[in-house]
Amino acid sequence: MALDLPLIWGFILAVGVFMYVLLDGFDLGIGMLTFVARSDEERNMMTATIEPVWDGNETWLIIGGGGLFAAFPTAYAIIMPAFYLPVLIMLAALIFRGVAFEFRHKAVRPTTQKFWNGAFFGGSAIAALSQGVMLGGMIQGINVEGGAFAGGAFDWLTPFSLLVGVSVIIGYLMLGACWLVLKTEGDLFLRARKWARAALAGVAIGFLAVSLATLAIDPSVGERWGFSMTNIDFARLLPLSPAPLAGMFFCAWLWRDLSMPTGQGDAPDWRPYLLAVGVFLSGYIGLGFSLYPYIVPFEFTIWEAAARDNSLAFMLVGAGIMLPIILLYTAYVYSLFWGKVKPGDGYHA
């Protein structure tokens, strides 16, 4: 029996990117939320909820870059030059965000402290925006000729990609706020619930706007979902409809959890984050329906862009052994730092 290796690797890569989004997503969201922190203490509380885990979270991004290189070199060789500037901007933003985790605490003068706090916030926001813009650029398509990128330096910059960029920012804010609901108490916890609710409203609007815009700019996506200028083909829409319906369901449930008076009802503090992941997952699966099986939308399928089968098989052995181990020890480290962060006494189990 021959395994469909490109398909398997497409799936692993998709899971890896999703892991990045839902893990570093809350890091970046909290990075942006530090902007509204009322004091240094509150800002430190916020960063304390992610400091032990952000490094591992960001590593999933290397699965995105390195995994694409390893499993789909042709796609990597097209997508990276196409997004040369947004990749550059994202990397520079992640550099500032990453070192700011440490440098914030080491700066002595108030001006340098402000600089690194600003770098932390700004780096998080710009990284989120550029990730969203690249996603938008992927959906709207890349200009390919003769198997290589043939577009301009700013092809990725369109109103549509900016819309996706802003939506991703709001989505990360929602993940970040929900993470704070899980990890904090008191005033910050109450405000995080408000932030999460506001972000959720934004996410709902953003998803709707991006979906409609996608149908409008990409007729081939519209066709898949059964939408054309004149009518709706329910035979096509119905099998795919669970994804958007699940998204709406998770949005509604999350809204209910976040609106429930605290101390009453049965909404545990871990549920909002999980529901927010549900919202993201529904959107992500919907995106998969729109783009599958293309890895360079609508130019190269995963089979056309894949590395040699012997390379994919060689890596699959490693991934099959290592990914479960990675997930296990990641879960272990998360469980180690489980529980609310309290002011003044560091981490508490």
Next chain:
Amino acid sequence: MEFDALLLSRIQFAFVIAFHIMFPAFTIGLAAFLAVCEGLWLKTGNEVFKRLYLHWVKIFALAFAMGVVSGVVMSYQFGTNWSLFSEITGSVIGPLLGYEVLTAFFLEATFLGVMLFGWNKVGRKLHFVATCAVAVGTTISAFWILSANSWMQTPDGFAIDPETGNFYATDWIKVIFNPSFPTRLVHMLLAAYITTAAVVMAAGAWQVINGRVTTPTRWQMRMAAGTLALLMPIQILAGHESGIVAHEYQPAKIAAAEGWCESAPVQGTMLLAWPADNECGHAGITIPGTSPYLFANAPKGEDLKGLDAFAPEDTPPLWLVFYSFRIMVAAGLVMLGIGVWGCFLWWRGGLDKKGLFHWLAVPSGALGFVAVITGWIVAEVGRQPYTVYGALRTVDSVSPVSTAQVATSLLVFMVTYAIIFTAGTVYMARIATRGFDDDPMGKPTRERRAPGSPLGAVDDPAETGEDIVAAD
């Protein structure tokens, strides 16, 4: 020389990788040092090793963060600037990098959290396991990166698809354990330990100069001196072995590094060279007749190839390779001297008494980095004009991106790295130089660390007393 996208991409790659390599080189060594300190503390119960650990782990956190952020850049750089290289070699090199992520990156990054923030959360043994996991992770990382890079130097176990022109692996063992890999891995790992030892020595010497000698200061200097004196001679042998392998597979690189002009059965060792108006374009001071000793394994009766044996378009740039090689060797010899002298002083009981040694040891703290960067210049520039030696030229590897884009990114990286390098060095130097408070019951004064920041909640009075940013 035209500043086109190719040249700018080469400059950018050289810049971002030279910046990046300093941090892995330092953190591979420092992680091993930390694991040794924590292990010694657990075994002997001597508090001095615990204090060394808690002191250096703060510097490790900073260096590691800088290594991570500059490392993420590398995983995208291949695609943004070297997309043809990526497409052509992806099926061979990609899996090696993939294995690095799977076996090393996650291990280091995840257990770093436990190492930095788990001091009060897990038992001593488990914390030691986390430190070891990070140390092992950094070493595994070096394994795969050196394997991938060595394959670019001495490609083996691959074939070329006649239809697409892309490379594919025919034998993974030959790809991973390609001819230059074993010696180069040893050379790099030793370089990492030596670099760290030189830094640890410099920080101790600075404390001696400033009259802040404490028990941990003495121990860190002893450990550093011992490491340098022990490993530098081995490193010279490892470097020599590496050169012999390069001579066998990449004779043009060695011809440039040695400055050999013409092929001859016996070559000398050129100490210095300068441009000259002769056939090979340079002249210099040479110790004649050294090759039978240095390259004893070279096939008898055959000429040792000089630069004249290669077409000009197949040779690497002479001066950069030639002088980088000499700077690397000189830096190594100085560090050997520091190590031997340091051990001598240790023996005579003068290691903690201020003297000329300490004034020399402080600037020598930078020499490990100098040697690492110049050594990589010899390896990488010496491989030119190829990205995969003999198989893929650099000119055929570059991305179809505009000169303006590459100029922009080069500028952005230069500014970004200048800022974080300056800040990071200042913060690390502050911690490294302020020394240890020798009063174990020292009061925690002016505690300005945030709750939850690295080791902010360490429950050890000796350590919290020391845990203050000194320079306000």
